[in-house]
Amino acid sequence: MTRTAVVTGIGVVAPGGIGREAFWECLAEGRTATRTITLFDPAEFRSRIAAEADFDPHAAGLTHQEIRRMDRASQFAVVSAREAVADSGLDTGETAAERIGVAIGSAVGCTMSLEEEYRVLSDSGRLRLLDHAYGTPHLYGHMVPSTIAVEVARDVGAEGEVSLVSTGCTSGLDAVARGAQMITGGTADIAVAGATDAPLSPITSACFDAIKATSPNNGDPEHASRPFDADRDGFVLGEGAAVLVLEEREAALRRGARIYAEIAGFANRSNAFHMTGLKPDGREMAEAIRVALGRARMAPDDVDYINAHGSGTKQNDRHETAAFKRALGDRAYRVPVSSIKSMVGHSLGAIGSIEVAACALALERQVAPPTANLYTADPECDLDYVPRTAREHGMDAVLSVGSGFGGFQSAMLLRRSAA
Template identity: 75%
Template sequence: MTRRAVITGIGVVAPAAVGREAFWDLLSSGRTATRPISLFDASAFRSRIAAEVDFDAVAAGLSPQEIRRMDRAGQFAVVSAREALADSGLDIGGVDPGRLSVSLGSAVGCTTGLEEEYRVLSDDGRLHHVDHRYGVPHLYGHMVPSTLAVEVARTAGAEGPVALVSTGCTSGIDAVAHGAQLIEEGSADIVLAGATDAPISPITSACFDAIKATSPNNDEAGHASRPFDARRDGFVLGEGAAVMVLESEESALARGARIYAEVSGFANRSNAYHMTGLKPDGREMAEAISLALDRARLDPSAVDYINAHGSGTKQNDRHETAAFKRSLGARAHEVPVSSIKSMIGHSLGAIGSLEIAACALALQRQVVPPTANLHHRDPECDLDYVPLVARDHVMDTVLTVGSGFGGFQSAMVLTRTLQEAA
C-alpha cells in the first residue's frame, strides 16, 4: 500500500523575512522585498535591483566554523532545515538515521562562494592563471552542488538517501516531489525536502542582463516585479530557501503532529523546444497539471487556488495563463491565482519550495496571498490574479506550478487532510 506524504514542519529564509512567521506576514500583507542591490556594486548593470535576504548568520545560530565552511546558499538551507525540524516537533534523536533522508534542490549551487573565490584567486580577474594557494580550504565543496544537501544531512544526522536535484527554476518543486516519493515508496520515514539558492552576484546578474530577462525598472525597485501586469518588463532576481519535514500521514497522526498539507500529486514535463523560449499554447505545463491532478485523484473542479510561476516576463505570463485554461477548462476563470514573486522576487531553484511553503501556510490559514503591483490588467492575462490585497478563501486543494529554462514544467497538488479540516 502506498503511503501518503504530508508536511509537518516548515522552515524559511526569504527576502525581508527570515523565519516562517515573518515570511507569512510579508506575503499576507502584500509587502514587497525588492530593492536596490546592496550585496555588490551593481552600478554597471542594466538591472540593479533584487530581493535580498537580510541574513545574519551568527544571529541565525550558525557557528564560526559553519559560516567559514558553507556558502551563503548552504547557510540558508541549514537554517531553514533547523527551523523545519523544530516546527515539526519531531524528536530527531528517536529517528533511525538510516530512515532519515534529504532531498534538496538548487539551480546554481554555490554561486556566491565560487565567484568570491575566483575573484581572490585571479586577483579580480587580472591573472589568467589563478593561484590556488589563496583559495579557502572548502573551495572544492563549493564546486560540487551536492555539498548543499550534505550540509543539511549533517545538521540532521541523516544517513538515508541524500540527493541534490537541479532542474533549473523547477528544482524546488522537483526536490519536494522526490522527497514525497521516498516517503510513498517506503525508502525513508522522514525527509527534509526543499531548495536553496543565493544567486545575487555579478555573474548571475550579467547573464540575465545579457538576455534582458530581468526588469530594468531601477527607479521603482519595490514595484518592479509585476507579474501579469500589462506593464511588466521582466523578473526581479531573489534569493532564499525553504525546507519542509515530510513524513507519512500514519507516522504524523501516531505522534500527534500538526499537518500542514498532504503532497497528493506531482508531475513534470519538458517542452524539448528552446533553452529560454516557451510555446504560447502552454501544452507541456498543462500536461504536467493534468497528470498531477490525476495522481492526486482529483479533477479540475477540485482546485481552489493556484500559486502561479508568475515570473513577470511577457512570455511566461501568457504561456502560463494558456496552460491554466488548457488544463482546467472553465474552472480556470473561477479559481483565484497569484504570484508571490511579486513580493519576494525569483530565487531560481529555491522559489519552488518557497512557493510550496506559502501554499501550505495558505491552506492552513485559509488565506490567498496577493499579487503585488498588479495595477494594469493585461487583456491576454484574463484570470483572477488576486491583485494587491490578500483574500480570505475556503481551500481544500491548492495547485502550484513552476517553469524553468531548458523547458522544465512542473506541477504539484497540495490538499488539506481530515485533521486539518477538523
C-alpha cells in the same frame, strides 16, 4: 498500505522575512521586498535591483566555523532545515538515521563563494592563470552542489537517501516531490526536502542582463516585479530557501503532529523546444497539471487556488495563463491565481520550495496571497490574479506550478489532510 506524504514542518529564509512567520506576514500584507542591490555594487548592470534576504548567519545560530565552511546558499538551507525540524516537533535522534532522507534543490549551487574565490585567485581578473595558493580549503565543496544537501544531512543526522536536485527554476518543486517519493515509496520515514539559492552576484546579474530577462525598473524597485500586469518588463532576482519536513501520514497522526498539507500529486514535463523560450499555448505545463491531477485523483473543479510561477516576463505569464485554461477549462476562470514573486522575487531553484511553503501556509490559514503591483490588466492574462491584497478564501486543495530554463515544467497539488 498506501503511504501518503504530509508536511509537518516548515522553515523559511526569504526576502521580507527570516523564518516561517515573518515570511507569511510579508505575503499576507502584500509587502514587496525588492530594492536596489546592496550585496555588491550593481552600478554597471542594466538591472540593479533584487529581493535580498536580511540574513545574519550569527543571529541565525550558525557558528564561526559553519559560516566559514558554508556558502550563503548552504547557510540558508541549514537554517531553514533547523526551523522545519523544530516546527515538526520531531526528535530526529529517535528515528533510525538510515530512515531519514534529504532532498535539496538548487539551480546555481554555491555561486557567491565560487565568484569570490575566482576574484581572489585571479587577483580580480588580473591573472590569466589562477594562483591556487590563495584558495580556501573549502573550494572543492563550493564546486560540488551536492555539498549543500550533505550539509543539511549532517545537521539533521540523516543517513538515508541524500540527493541534490538541479532542474533550473523547478528545482524546489522537484526536490519536494523527491522527498515525497521517499515517503510514499517506503525508503524513508522522515524526509527533509526543499531548496535554496543565493545567486545575487555580479556573474548572475551579467547573465540575465545579456538576455534582458530581468526588469530594468531601477528607479522604482518596490514596483518592479509585476507578474500578469500589462506593464511588466521582466522578473526581479531574489534569494532564499525553504525546507519542509515530510512524514508518512498515519505515523504523523499517531504522534499527534500538526499536518499542514498532504502532497497529493506531482508531475513534470519538458517542452523540448528552447533553452529559454516558451510556446504560447502552454501545452507542456498543462500536461504536467493534468497528470498531477490524475495522480491525486482530483478533478479541475477540486482546485481552489493556484500558486503561479508568475515570473513577470511577458512570455511566461501568457504561457501560464494558456496552460491553466487548457488544463482546467472553465475552472481556470473561477479560481484565484497569484504570484508571490511579486513580493519575494525569483530565487531561481529555491523559489519552488518557497512557493510550496506558501501554499501549505495558505491552506492552513485559508488565505490566498496576493499578486502585488498588479494595477493594469493585460487582455492576454484574463484570470483572477488576486491583485495587491490578500484574500480570505476557503480552500481544500491548491496547485503550485513551476517553469524553468531548459524547458522544465512541474506541477504539484497539495490538499488539506482529513483527521
